[in-house]
Amino acid sequence: MCAIAAGARGRRVRVLDHANKVGKKILMSGGGRCNFTNTGTTPAQYLSANPHFCKSALARYTPADFIAMVEAHRIAWHEKELGQLFCDDSAKQIVRMLLDETAAVGAGVHTHCSIETVERLDGGGFRLRTGLGTIECASLVVATGGLSIPSMGASGFGYALARQFGHAVLATRAGLVPLTLSGKHQARLQDLSGVAFEVEARCNGAGFRNRMLVTHRGISGPAILQVSSYWQPGDDLRLDLLPDRDIPSWLAVQQRERGATELRTVLSEALPRRFAQRLCEVWLPSRPLRQYTPAQLQQVADTLQSWPLVASGTEGYRTAEVTLGGVDTHELSSSTMMSRRVPGLYFIGEVVDVTGWLGGYNFQWAWASGHAAGEVA
Numbered sequence: 242m243c244a245i246a247a248g249a250r251g252r253r254v255r256v257l258d259h260a261n262k263v264g265k266k267i268l269m270s271g272g273g274r275c276n277f278t279n280t281g282t283t284p285a286q287y288l289s290a291n292p293h294f295c296k297s298a299l300a301r302y303t304p305a306d307f308i309a310m311v312e313a314h315r316i317a318w319h320e321k322e323l324g325q326l327f328c329d330d331s332a333k334q335i336v337r338m339l340l341d342e343t344a345a346v347g348a349g350v351h352t353h354c355s356i357e358t359v360e361r362l363d364g365g366g367f368r369l370r371t372g373l374g375t376i377e378c379a380s381l382v383v384a385t386g387g388l389s390i391p392s393m394g395a396s397g398f399g400y401a402l403a404r405q406f407g408h409a410v411l412a413t414r415a416g417l418v419p420l421t422l423s424g425k426h427q428a429r430l431q432d433l434s435g436v437a438f439e440v441e442a443r444c445n446g447a448g449f450r451n452r453m454l455v456t457h458r459g460i461s462g463p464a465i466l467q468v469s470s471y472w473q474p475g476d477d478l479r480l481d482l483l484p485d486r487d488i489p490s491w492l493a494v495q496q497r498e499r500g501a502t503e504l505r506t507v508l509s510e511a512l513p514r515r516f517a518q519r520l521c522e523v524w525l526p527s528r529p530l531r532q533y534t535p536a537q538l539q540q541v542a543d544t545l546q547s548w549p550l551v552a553s554g555t556e557g558y559r560t561a562e563v564t565l566g567g568v569d570t571h572e573l574s575s576s577t578m579m580s581r582r583v584p585g586l587y588f589i590g591e592v593v594d595v596t597g598w599l600g601g602y603n604f605q606w607a608w609a610s611g612h613a614a615g616e617v618a
């Protein structure tokens with residue numbers, strides 16, 4: 242995206258990538274259909290130590306701008322849910338579109354290109370020693386992404402480069418990632434692997450209403466991936482297991498109308514049966530509803546509304562969709578992405594400490610920050 246915007250201004254551009262092909266994460270995204278943007282994008286869906294940083298770039302290159310490019314290339318798309326836009330056919334179309342646009346402005350794309358060293362020239366500009374030989378340039382844009390999925394070409398090179406030029410890099414960790422359980426917490430759920438249902442997952446002030454899935458090693462599903470970006474070991478993580486209901490009133494009605502029915506039976510009608518059984522084995526001793534005092538019924542409601550989940554860690558970069566943290570935005574211009582320390586040096590996309598929610602927000606940040614840099618680099 243940066244190459245397209247810079248090339249359109251008449252700049253001579255070369256894109257260097259050490260992978261054997263470009264856009265691998267685009268190809269694997271959205272189950273092969275690429276969730277390329279989200280129509281509801283606002284700065285509120287991004288995590289950063291500097292929440293204002295993303296505003297300018299997002300305002301100047303919007304989901305509508307990207308949709309216009311998609312439509313100009315006659316790529317059919319649809320909204321899945323919650324403003325998430327996907328290709329009808331294949332993520333390959335998005336990579337093809339970007340490569341066609343890049344070629345149209347005369348920018349060169351070089352894969353299999355390792356970058357060995359980068360030095361700053363006295364009179365301004367940079368010299369790169371690469372697998373393709375020495376390259377000199379006036380502007381250098383670092384778009385090396387985060388650490389997730391190392392097998393797809395992810396590397397910490399962008400962070401190392403930032404440090405080389407005196408930039409602070411905020412601690413990185415895996416985001417949008419399944420959580421793992423251990424010990425008794427894992428033992429209690431392990432055999433329920435495959436059970437999925439709608440919850441609201443809450444942690445550190447953030448709450449996400451979506452599906453959760455029990456896995457062999459822990460929990461996953463969109464609600465958990467979303468909340469994982471807000472969670473760190475030791476943090477309190479709670480699930481509302483019946484987010485559609487006013488649970489105290491619902492339980493009161495059940496008690497009034499079906500006093501002889503066991504709690505287990507009632508919960509099995511509202512939750513997957515196996516999960517409801519396990520809840521009653523471990524957290525909520527089951528007996529006929531009429532035997533609960535109002536205070537005890539309130540306790541049941543509290544547990545269902547705010548079920549504590551003790552996670553031990555995450556599945557890490559191997560499966561994470563994004564990397565939280567990264568190049569500190571305080572030393573970058575929010576309108577151009579240029580370094581305040583080194584003129585001509587830019588950082589865009591995921592390598593920067595801006596991380597979106599699940600749902601197309603991370604690509605929208607990549608497009609928007611790339612476009613912002615491409616307008617000036």
Ligand SMILES: Cc1cc2nc3c(=O)[nH]c(=O)nc-3n(C[C@H](O)[C@H](O)[C@H](O)COP(=O)(O)OP(=O)(O)OC[C@H]3O[C@@H](n4cnc5c(N)ncnc54)[C@H](O)[C@@H]3O)c2cc1C
Pocket residue numbers: 257258259260262263264265266267269270271275276277278354355356384385386387389390393394395396397398399561562563589590591592600601602603604605607
């Ligand atoms: C499985 C998966 C699914 C995803 N699905 C979605 C989705 O549907 N929607 C969404 O919005 N986001 C999704 N994301 C997140 C999204 O892919 C990233 O946020 C986005 O690709 C970041 O763009 P980027 O250009 O900054 O980095 P990347 O897309 O990671 O690109 C970085 C490039 O730099 C190259 N590179 C790295 N190190 C070096 C080096 N040392 N030398 C040379 N080249 C190097 C890499 O080969 C790569 O081509 C998904 C991520 C994953 C892992």
